[in-house]
Amino acid sequence: MPTTYLFQSEHLGFRIWKPEDLLPFSKMNQDQEVMRHFPKTLTESESQDFIDRMDEMHRRLGFCYFAVDEIESGQFIGFIGLAEKNFAEHDGLFVDIGWRLAPEFWNKGYATEGAKRVLAYAKNVLQLQEIIAIAPQTNQNSINVMEKIGMIYIRNFKFDVLKDYPTLVNGVWYSIQLT
Numbered sequence: 001m002p003t004t005y006l007f008q009s010e011h012l013g014f015r016i017w018k019p020e021d022l023l024p025f026s027k028m029n030q031d032q033e034v035m036r037h038f039p040k041t042l043t044e045s046e047s048q049d050f051i052d053r054m055d056e057m058h059r060r061l062g063f064c065y066f067a068v069d070e071i072e073s074g075q076f077i078g079f080i081g082l083a084e085k086n087f088a089e090h091d092g093l094f095v096d097i098g099w100r101l102a103p104e105f106w107n108k109g110y111a112t113e114g115a116k117r118v119l120a121y122a123k124n125v126l127q128l129q130e131i132i133a134i135a136p137q138t139n140q141n142s143i144n145v146m147e148k149i150g151m152i153y154i155r156n157f158k159f160d161v162l163k164d165y166p167t168l169v170n171g172v173w174y175s176i177q178l179t
Helices: 019-029 044-061 110-124 140-148
Strands: 012-015 065-070 075-085 094-101 130-136 152-158 170-177
Touching: 012 075, 012 110, 019 044, 019 075, 019 094, 044 065, 044 075, 065 094, 065 110, 075 110, 094 110, 110 140, 130 140, 140 170
Parallel strands: 094 130
Antiparallel strands: 012 065, 065 075, 075 094, 130 170, 152 170
16 A cells, blocks of 8 residues: 655655654664764664654644655655754744654755755644754754755754763754744
């Protein structure tokens, strides 16, 4: 049976998570290179918890970090989407755009293509007004994507929750207005 996508870009299909995503997602989350800008890799159980949180967020808000397939191959490649966040470094709730792709799909422009499509969905369907993106200062690849999709640098900040990780504690804050 063909996959039903919530929306698509030229090469990518965005959908809700399926049980069969756990294995490739968990493998990706255990890859040291994929997770180098995070405090640790994730276990299979932690990957399942992430998927469960995304399912709940999608039911509640109509968005999440969506599971993404490469349309041509039908292969799950990771996630690109939106998540509601609440950090001490920001006053109140905000909507974050984020992505995590399996290494074999890096350097194909998929993060940028997918993030642009998610912004269009956020504006036209969800009617959101502002999207935030945050990353450790060391994550230049994500910062490049933020800039390519039109986000504007706002400020540097410290991730309080990452104070024990010197290479991750210093973050950057980007924003884009969708109105």
